[in-house]
Amino acid sequence: IDSIIPAESRKLWDAHKVKKFNEPSEFQDRFISHVEWTLARSLYNCDDLAAYEATSNSVRDNLVIDWNLTQQRQTARDKKRVYYLSLEFLMGRALDNALINMQTDTSSSGESREMVKGAIGDLGFKLEDVLKQEPDAALGNGGLGRLAACFVDSMATGDYPAWGYGLRYQYGIFAQKIINGFQVETPDYWLNFPNPWEIERSEIHVPINFYGYVDRSSNTSTLTPAEWLGGERVLAVAYDMPIPGFKTSTVNNLRLWSARPTTEFDFAKFNSGDYRNSVEQQQRAESITAVLYPNDNFEQGKELRLKQQYFWCAASLHDIVRRFKKTRRPWSEFPDQIAIQLNDTHPTLAIVELQRILVDLEKLDWHEAWGIVTATFAYTNHTVMQEALEKWPVGLFGHLLPRHLEIVFDINWFFLKEVEEKFPHDVDLLSRVSIIEESSPERQVRMAYLAVVGSHKVNGVAELHSDLIKTTIFKDFVKIYGVHKFTNVTNGITPRRWLKQANPKLASLISKTLNDPEDKFLLDMSKLTALRDLAEDEDFQEKWNDVKQFNKLRLADLIKELNGGVDILERDHIRNTLFDIQVKRIHEYKRQQLNILGVIHRYLSIKEALASGVKFEEVAKKFPRKVSIFGGKSAPGYYMAKLIIKLINSVAEVVNNDEELCDILKVVFIPDYNVSKAEIIIPASDLSEHISTAGTEASGTSNMKFVMNGGLIIGTVDGANVEITREIGEENIFLFGNLSENVEELRYAHQYQPQKLPQSLEKVLNAVESGAFSPDSPSEFQPLIDSIKHHGDYYLVSDDFDSYVATHELVDELYHKDKKSWLKKSILSVANVGFFSSDRCIEEYAGTIWNTEPLKPE
Numbered sequence: 128i129d130s131i132i133p134a135e136s137r138k139l140w141d142a143h144k145v146k147k148f149n150e151p152s153e154f155q156d157r158f159i160s161h162v163e164w165t166l167a168r169s170l171y172n173c174d175d176l177a178a179y180e181a182t183s184n185s186v187r188d189n190l191v192i193d194w195n196l197t198q199q200r201q202t203a204r205d206k207k208r209v210y211y212l213s214l215e216f217l218m219g220r221a222l223d224n225a226l227i228n229m230q231t232d233t234s235s236s237g238e239s240r241e242m243v244k245g246a247i248g249d250l251g252f253k254l255e256d257v258l259k260q261e262p263d264a265a266l267g268n269g270g271l272g273r274l275a276a277c278f279v280d281s282m283a284t285g286d287y288p289a290w291g292y293g294l295r296y297q298y299g300i301f302a303q304k305i306i307n308g309f310q311v312e313t314p315d316y317w318l319n320f321p322n323p324w325e326i327e328r329s330e331i332h333v334p335i336n337f338y339g340y341v342d343r344s345s346n347t348s349t350l351t352p353a354e355w356l357g358g359e360r361v362l363a364v365a366y367d368m369p370i371p372g373f374k375t376s377t378v379n380n381l382r383l384w385s386a387r388p389t390t391e392f393d394f395a396k397f398n399s400g401d402y403r404n405s406v407e408q409q410q411r412a413e414s415i416t417a418v419l420y421p422n423d424n425f426e427q428g429k430e431l432r433l434k435q436q437y438f439w440c441a442a443s444l445h446d447i448v449r450r451f452k453k454t455r456r457p458w459s460e461f462p463d464q465i466a467i468q469l470n471d472t473h474p475t476l477a478i479v480e481l482q483r484i485l486v487d488l489e490k491l492d493w494h495e496a497w498g499i500v501t502a503t504f505a506y507t508n509h510t511v512m513q514e515a516l517e518k519w520p521v522g523l524f525g526h527l528l529p530r531h532l533e534i535v536f537d538i539n540w541f542f543l544k545e546v547e548e549k550f551p552h553d554v555d556l557l558s559r560v561s562i563i564e565e566s567s568p569e570r571q572v573r574m575a576y577l578a579v580v581g582s583h584k585v586n587g588v589a590e591l592h593s594d595l596i597k598t599t600i601f602k603d604f605v606k607i608y609g610v611h612k613f614t615n616v617t618n619g620i621t622p623r624r625w626l627k628q629a630n631p632k633l634a635s636l637i638s639k640t641l642n643d644p645e646d647k648f649l650l651d652m653s654k655l656t657a658l659r660d661l662a663e664d665e666d667f668q669e670k671w672n673d674v675k676q677f678n679k680l681r682l683a684d685l686i687k688e689l690n691g692g693v694d695i696l697e698r699d700h701i702r703n704t705l706f707d708i709q710v711k712r713i714h715e716y717k718r719q720q721l722n723i724l725g726v727i728h729r730y731l732s733i734k735e736a737l738a739s740g741v742k743f744e745e746v747a748k749k750f751p752r753k754v755s756i757f758g759g760k761s762a763p764g765y766y767m768a769k770l771i772i773k774l775i776n777s778v779a780e781v782v783n784n785d786e787e788l789c790d791i792l793k794v795v796f797i798p799d800y801n802v803s804k805a806e807i808i809i810p811a812s813d814l815s816e817h818i819s820t821a822g823t824e825a826s827g828t829s830n831m832k833f834v835m836n837g838g839l840i841i842g843t844v845d846g847a848n849v850e851i852t853r854e855i856g857e858e859n860i861f862l863f864g865n866l867s868e869n870v871e872e873l874r875y876a877h878q879y880q881p882q883k884l885p886q887s888l889e890k891v892l893n894a895v896e897s898g899a900f901s902p903d904s905p906s907e908f909q910p911l912i913d914s915i916k917h918h919g920d921y922y923l924v925s926d927d928f929d930s931y932v933a934t935h936e937l938v939d940e941l942y943h944k945d946k947k948s949w950l951k952k953s954i955l956s957v958a959n960v961g962f963f964s965s966d967r968c969i970e971e972y973a974g975t976i977w978n979t980e981p982l983k984p985e
């Protein structure tokens with residue numbers, strides 16, 4: 128490799144080569160250097176926050192060394208690279224994870240955490256307190272964003288040459304406060320303090336255009352090169368986050384783009400004396416990456432969102448193409464060198480942008496270009512719900528991106544021609560599959576169809592979901608392209624964060640039991656199957672249970688802290704209190720309403736029994752101790768979801784203050800559910816709820832996290848619950864409810880027959896309607912009741928209610944009367960959870976979609 132540095136000087140560089148810290152004392156040197164030089168502080172004003180910054184900077188120094196080596200290796204070896212495009216990366220905290228994954232030169236990974244813990248301990252700090260200083264990088268809404276975060280971890284761990292591309296929002300997902308039972312959103316300005324985990328690359332800036340017009344002065348066909356003269360220009364500046372693999376020196380890159388004004392000046396405005404306006408327009412640039420849209424499974428169709436999407440796709444593609452061009456390969460080799468994975472339809476414009484680059488800028492023939500494009504891209508679908516499918520009005524699209532709209536029309540034209548050739552005279556089919564929907568008042572671009580047409584593979588995220596997309600939203604495309612374009616890759620989660628980091632006690636019990644002091648099981652989760660033999664071993668069960676109790680106490684501490692230091696759960700009883708947890712975004716399809724109505728049912732049954740004179744001891748036998756824990760954010764504009772949150776809090780208020788219950792039932796809503804809270808909540812579950820209406824939850828990933836932490840599941844036959852059942856055995860999961868194949872029929876029936884509610888549910892709804900939980904405004908929850916009783920019960924709460932309640936009775940019975948069986952199920956769940964590691968998932972993508980191989984460090 129030619130270098131700008133002369134050979135003589137290079138020797139000197141080598142002599143001064145930077146070194147990683149390997150020993151506690153080396154770490155301490157680095158730490159103190161950062162306190163003194165980076166933070167310009169001293170021993171006398173180094174608080175936990177400063178210690179966090181100094182520790183992170185020290186760890187980052189180590190990672191940067193491996194990051195550089197990894198990037199050099201990937202460039203020199205020139206293997207196929209993967210680019211994972213996601214509008215969301217819900218990373219959570221970085222430091223603890225880096226300490227677990229990082230390799231020093233002398234110790235193998237896993238030990239670095241202990242080393243640093245001791246080293247900062249000697250300097251007077253507690254690692255636990257230092258870690259808590261880090262704000263979550265909450266650049267995502269829920270499942271989709273967290274999946275992207277697990278994937279970059281697994282891609283680095285598997286030594287894949289792979290980058291993530293996303294946006295560096297200044298405001299992540301809002302922080303949720305609960306005030307008088309209502310959700311209140313507050314902005315998440317997460318960049319208050321210097322962020323040691325990002326490296327600003329101001330030298331990497333890409334100009335991005337919007338608006339303007341297409342100049343075709345020389346030719347008239349839209350297929351031949353045209354010049355797009357943008358009207359507004361902003362700069363995309365790169366920020367890089369190092370992504371360390373586990374037990375490898377591979378450190379990959381997550382590149383997030385931030386919008387900046389260009390230094391170019393609007394001279395027209397300036398000359399006309401409109402100085403203030405020309406500055407104002409520049410300021411507008413920053414708004415593009417200011418805030419993450421806070422909707423989960425819902426598309427609002429706002430112009431700024433489309434602007435974000437193009438900004439990010441154009442910057443990423445420019446970067447990718449620039450890197451490819453340095454290899455001086457012919458364009459035909461582009462797909463051999465590059466795979467681009469689209470995380471949902473949000474990055475679909477990348478397809479159009481690459482076609483534009485190849486045709487307009489590189490002057491390739493349209494069809495040759497299109498062959499390259501479709502061989503490069505693959506698309507992952509995450510939802511079949513109509514309201515989440517992206518569609519953009521043609522007018523808005525064409526105004527912002529005039530040349531791209533032309534290209535979309537041309538793509539569609541060739542696509543429809545192909546369809547017409549295969550299925551002559553089927554006009555209906557043509558209008559069904561057209562990328563342009565002929566709707567009034569305005570035509571729309573169907574992004575999911577564009578993504579299918581522009582990719583060589585389309586995958587769903589769990590078997591049931593992947594089957595569903597083939598029979599519902601993409602049915603016609605299966606007919607057109609054949610079934611092999613569509614495939615399944617069941618989601619996974621990273622065991623480093625969700626087992627080792629979240630549940631160190633369980634990880635350590637496992638490593639001791641498996642005689643695996645280096646935690647190799649975190650790379651090869653099939654090793655866990657050895658736990659099967661111990662599932663009935665009483666000594667082991669006791670140790671297993673102790674870990675669970677420890678985690679339940681840890682959660683009780685968190686709940687107390689969030690409750691202003693007041694305990695809701697009595698410590699002495701935690702051992703025999705069932706922790707029943709549902710944490711995820713609040714959504715009608717996820718059915719937190721079913722859960723809380725079930726809780727009310729339990730409450731009313733207890734009250735009724737007591738009122739009829741049954742002795743408390745008897746009642747407590749039938750309804751043993753339980754706490755129902757909820758957590759999750761609602762989209763700010765989602766009325767029904769917000770009402771569900773209010774109902775949960777109102778029920779909690781009544782139940783928790785009812786002295787007659789003597790604490791056998793408690794309800795807790797944990798505010799501001801996020802990744803770092805999840806790490807405390809998930810390991811504490813005895814039971815978790817994954818109870819979506821069958822066919823609506825594409826996969827779910829928290830179900831996997833709970834199982835990996837020894838929690839049992841109550842769930843519907845939906846998403847990845849199906850494969851979890853297959854892997855861990857149906858005797859180890861509590862399934863209930865209608866199946867997805869019956870959903871349509873049931874919904875149809877609701878429309879034409881007056882809803883007949885089960886008596887149990889009738890009672891519950893009557894209590895709510897009577898104001899039992901809102902004495903000051905009895906009608907407060909009417910919209911929730913009406914949606915079940917009078918508006919067709921779209922989510923089938925009434926159809927599943929009785930089987931849900933009955934299944935909870937089975938849970939109670941087992942938990943309280945047969946603890947040994949319970950523990951056996953818990954152990955067997957973990958023993959068989961290996962399939963759900965995201966490492967397996969990434970291997971499948973690499974093998975069946977990307978056609979890429981790992982590049983191992985020498």
Ligand code: 475
Nearest residue numbers: 270271423424425509824825826827828
């Ligand atoms: C599914 N988010 C889960 C998870 O595959 C699945 C974000 C922005 C705009 C619109 N929607 C989103 C999602 O659609 C989403 O998070 N989908 C989820 O993807 C990972 O496990 O079942 O709901």
